[in-house]
Amino acid sequence: MYSDSDFILSNYNSIETASFSWSAPSNIALVKYWGKKENGDQIPANPSISFTLKNCKTITSVVITSKVEKDNFSFDLLFEGQPKEDFKPKIQKFFERIYPYCPYLKDYHFTIDTQNTFPHSSGIASSASGMAAIAMNIMSLEKSIKPEISNDYFYAKASFLARLGSGSACRSIIGNVVAWGKNETIKNSSDLFGVEFGNIHSNFQNFQDTILLVDKGEKQVSSTVGHNLMHNHPFAEQRFEQAHNNIAKIVTLLETGNVTEFMSLVESEALTLHSMMMTSMPYFILMKPNTLEIINKIWKFRNDTQTPVCFTLDAGANVHVLYPENVKEKVLQFIQDELVGFCQNGQYICDEIGNGAQDLK
Structure with missing residues (x-):
């Protein structure tokens, strides 16, 4: 079981340039999360569990290049290939939140190109899939500069980071049924990240x-x-x-x-x-x-x-x-x-x- 301090990275390498691309889906909660703890950072007031979706997803590609001045965040944001200035404050805030755990963020310029497979104005929440997709790309960068991190750590931290962007995004990282929020029923459940609940009956496999x-x-x-x-x-x-x-x-x-x-x-x-x-x-x-x-x-x-x-x-x-x-x-x-x-x-x-x-x- 990871604590938040486990996700603070140290002793990592540097690279000049790299590119990554991930898709991440939306999800639909079965037991709903509604309410956050007052003295926490995106900590749920109650546990939730969701079905991960398959087709409603965000596809995000990231190109990173090393930069000389490392005193601020540097990124360009494209939505479906076009600059999207009104999205930038949300990414800026996300970077600020995760910087204590990803101190390499100021070392690089990020070109982020994102698109949804569903209409942006459809009324389907895109924050979960969008933040999850960005978190996966950031973890690919982290894996590049610290190759020894484990697969389990990779996905747990990706969920942890996604949560800091949008709470329910932590349920869009891995697994077909995902629980988020500490509870007595699900082993290793955590307020910090989503955990895969894989033991589902065949009646629920391929659920529509x-x-x-x-x-x-x-x-x-x-x-x-x-x-x-x-x-x-x-x-x-x-x-x-x-x-x-x-x-x-x-x-x-x-x-x-x-x-x-x-x-x-x-x-x-x-x-x-x-x-x-x-x-x-x-x-x-x-x-x-x-x-x-x-x-x-x-x-x-x-x-x-x-x-x-x-x-x-x-x-x-x-x-x-x-x-x-x-x-x-x-x-x-x-x-x-x-x-x-x-x-x-x-x-x-x-x-x-x-x-x-x-x-x-």
Whole structure:
């Protein structure tokens, strides 16, 4: 088990130039993370567990060159090949956060070129995949200047760094099911980085996630603001305790293959997330009328046909429709027939469970 001090690098080499390229996926939480500890740096107030996605991902290439003056961070940022100035403050802040653990960052100029496989304005959170992809490239640089670091350390530190950019990004590094946050159920679980939970039943392998794009606009309340509203929330402690209990329950369900109870727990978690938003002060609602229409349609379809299909939500209006691969054709037909009309411009994205970041070099 690593502590944060284990990730402070020393005694490393230097190189003149190098290039790296990684893809990292988005993920969808099954047990939700909502709230951060006040005296921590991106430390979750409760544990979470997620499915890693496969198709919704960020592809980031980095070229580094050694520089003479080493007193500041130096980088250019391109999005889909074009300069993207409004992204630069976020990268600057990320570098500042991780610099104590990556003291070589000021030794190089970085040219960062990034793109998403999903539309940037789709309403799908790109911070998790984006920060995870950058973290993987930085760790490739670290591996180049200190080749003896282990594979386990490589991925643990990548998750640790990604977390400092965007909390949920730590769940996009490695594994098809990833837990983040210290809890008694999952061995070696940590608040500092995500850990792979690999012991899932065949019923959940190749699980599908069709993302219905209900609202592609910017949320009226950001996730950062929402997390902070948990500090004085009247139901915060009960929620944090519930999340610990639900982690224990979902681990058993993932191991035994109980899809029916899995669906109930996942839907309950999604609605609990949004109920915390509606009962904070100030209160807010991120679901849209069409979100509720879709949920009711899914419930009716499941009840009428006994098809194992459920929904989950992130901190927004879009609906993730989860189901086993063996009912894919039936569920996609249902989506076409009954749900597409509730999507903005009829748009949806077909995805499935994936395995994390991939080295593209």
